[in-house]
Amino acid sequence: MQDMKFLLSILVMMFVLTGCSIKPWIEPYERANLADPIMNFGRDPVSSAYINHVFEAREGARGAEGGSGGGCGCN
Numbered sequence: 001m002q003d004m005k006f007l008l009s010i011l012v013m014m015f016v017l018t019g020c021s022i023k024p025w026i027e028p029y030e031r032a033n034l035a036d037p038i039m040n041f042g043r044d045p046v047s048s049a050y051i052n053h054v055f056e057a058r059e060g061a062r063g064a065e066g067g068s069g070g071g072c073g074c075n
Contacts, residue, residue, distance in 0.1 A: 026034065033039075042048030 037045070040048065042051075
């Protein structure tokens with residue numbers, strides 16, 4: 001039983017360590033494919049832009065969303 005746990009732990013460690021060797025970054029020439037509008041999460045771009053604007057207006061104090069203004073969202 002101890003041998004089985006030891007072998008299982010060695011096997012798990014091998015899988016974890018080999019996962020670190022995979023290069024997860026995107027090459028510069030592949031970024032155009034990811035910037036394609038088809039990769040957006042929302043189905044309706046107008047609705048998504050409006051919801052994003054409302055979110056930026058409500059969370060204006062937090063910043064880092066790229067929008068300006070705050071409060072009621074009338075900017």
